Amino acid sequence: xxxxxxxxxxxxxxxxxQTIFSGGVNVNASRSFPEMDTIRQLxxxxxxxxxxxxxxxxxxxxxxxxxxxxxxxxxxxxxxQSVDLSEKTAEFKEMDCTLEVPQQVVDAEKGSPEKYExxxxxxxxxxxxxxxxxxxxxxxxxxxxxxxxxxSAANVGTLATTGQTDVTMSITDTSRGHAGCFEIGxxxxxxxxxxxxxxxxxxPSGTIYGMxxxxxxxxxxxxxxxxxxxxxxxxxxxxxxxxGAGDVLYRVGQPTGGGYNVAGINLSSIADYDTASxxxxxxxxxxxxxGRIVQGITMSGATAGTRYDNGGxxxxxxxxxxxLSDGDIACGNGVFTYPIGVMHPMSRSALIxxxxxxRRFVTxxxxxxxxxxxxxxxxxxxxxxxxxxxxxxxRVFLLPVPRGGDRQKPLAMLGSDxxxxxxxxxxxxxxxxxxxxxxxxxxxxxxxxxxxMLNTYPAAILVGHNFTNT
Numbered sequence: 001x002x003x004x005x006x007x008x009x010x011x012x013x014x015x016x017x018q019t020i021f022s023g024g025v026n027v028n029a030s031r032s033f034p035e036m037d038t039i040r041q042l043x044x045x046x047x048x049x050x051x052x053x054x055x056x057x058x059x060x061x062x063x064x065x066x067x068x069x070x071x072x073x074x075x076x077x078x079x080x081q082s083v084d085l086s087e088k089t090a091e092f093k094e095m096d097c098t099l100e101v102p103q104q105v106v107d108a109e110k111g112s113p114e115k116y117e118x119x120x121x122x123x124x125x126x127x128x129x130x131x132x133x134x135x136x137x138x139x140x141x142x143x144x145x146x147x148x149x150x151x152s153a154a155n156v157g158t159l160a161t162t163g164q165t166d167v168t169m170s171i172t173d174t175s176r177g178h179a180g181c182f183e184i185g186x187x188x189x190x191x192x193x194x195x196x197x198x199x200x201x202x203x204p205s206g207t208i209y210g211m212x213x214x215x216x217x218x219x220x221x222x223x224x225x226x227x228x229x230x231x232x233x234x235x236x237x238x239x240x241x242x243x244g245a246g247d248v249l250y251r252v253g254q255p256t257g258g259g260y261n262v263a264g265i266n267l268s269s270i271a272d273y274d275t276a277s278x279x280x281x282x283x284x285x286x287x288x289x290x291g292r293i294v295q296g297i298t299m300s301g302a303t304a305g306t307r308y309d310n311g312g313x314x315x316x317x318x319x320x321x322x323x324l325s326d327g328d329i330a331c332g333n334g335v336f337t338y339p340i341g342v343m344h345p346m347s348r349s350a351l352i353x354x355x356x357x358x359r360r361f362v363t364x365x366x367x368x369x370x371x372x373x374x375x376x377x378x379x380x381x382x383x384x385x386x387x388x389x390x391x392x393x394x395r396v397f398l399l400p401v402p403r404g405g406d407r408q409k410p411l412a413m414l415g416s417d418x419x420x421x422x423x424x425x426x427x428x429x430x431x432x433x434x435x436x437x438x439x440x441x442x443x444x445x446x447x448x449x450x451x452x453m454l455n456t457y458p459a460a461i462l463v464g465h466n467f468t469n470t
Contacts (some may be wrong), residue, residue, distance in 0.1 A: 191264030415451030
């Protein structure tokens with residue numbers, strides 16, 4: 001027998017009881033973005049210039065100092081060798097966000113206490129989370145705008161009727177992005193690694209706009225997409241999405257690669273990762289040692305990141321020990337401290353399993369905040385191990401902090417936080433939406449910021465890679 005609500009009683013007697021509504025709106029999405037605290041601590045200026053120039057010294061001139069025989073008269077001094085200096089450039093990048101709410105709802109809620117929450121406040125809070133989580137994600141990426149590399153794809157049910165596909169993201173040591181970079185409801189498009197656009201085949205029921213994220217699983221690396229039109233309606237009638245291993249995914253809307261059947265970047269021939277796309281460069285490129293160019297810096301030799309290849313073996317304390325030793329050798333003992341080790345939560349879980357067997361794990365206490373945390377001890381480095389959802393599953397990043405306040409931060413951020421866009425002389429942050437046929441009953445507000453990150457000492461960033469964490 002099917003359930004029958006009491007409103008089905010005769011003569012409307014069951015409706016004597018009223019409906020009640022819970023207070024507030026319950027958010028069913030992650031609101032966490034702890035990386036933003038780290039990024040804000042790296043700020044050295046709020047300037048919003050065109051670009052920033054900085055100077056690197058990569059060789060001190062060791063050949064100019066030589067041993068000499070004290071018994072030789074009129075001996076010559078060694079030949080001089082100058083220091084090697086080079087000027088580099090970091091470009092400022094812009095990020096915008098649009099807020100939008102129906103005008104009639106906003107006007108009606110002003111005089112109505114019967115509401116879950118203010119729609120304006122809800123939209124503002126939601127978009128502040130969106131922009132923060134996107135920047136937290138891109139903090140770990142390489143600057144190309146790629147959020148994931150496809151390992152394989154399988155249609156969900158009948159593609160022609162569902163428009164859905166399950167895409168397994170690659171998390172090999174060289175893959176770009178992973179399943180954790182895909183937010184529910186965001187929209188993506190696909191291109192081949194050489195930039196060639198991917199077109200879907202079939203008889204689509206509408207104009208294809210992109211692939212909307214329906215779900216994601218960070219353990220299996222499976223992301224479920226649905227092909228949609230610009231209104232968000234599912235596209236039917238497709239027979240094949242033609243997704244291939246090695247294809248990459250870009251967010252729809254970004255100028256580079258951000259449209260259906262639009263070419264992406266040739267990832268094998270990038271002149272400079274800082275200008276490859278509109279995205280800011282992240283830790284993956286700032287710590288590279290493969291010869292790529294980032295902000296004019298060739299990431300090899302003296303200007304390479306300090307990386308330890310774990311050879312495909314399980315993540316362990318030996319990786320952390322070797323990495324910190326390599327960092328002390330590359331930069332000098334006592335120059336930097338490494339208070340934080342960032343990794344994927346699954347990697348941290350794998351390390352915790354070693355805790356009882358390794359005395360280099362300690363429980364440290366933050367005297368200011370009264371909290372305890374798991375840390376790894378290496379000489380005078382006490383590294384707090386933290387799991388972060390956006391970090392690549394095959395990466396451990398140890399971020400440097402200079403010892404002494406007179407040293408410049410190896411990683412630095414310049415620029416503003418998100419600010420509302422206002423015309424000169426206006427105090428309003430909300431405007432009626434303008435269309436080709438005039439204004440419509442929708443309020444819009446716009447947010448904007450201008451930032452750049454620069455890396456003045458690549459070797460100070462320590463990266464462990466090529467390991468398993470299961």
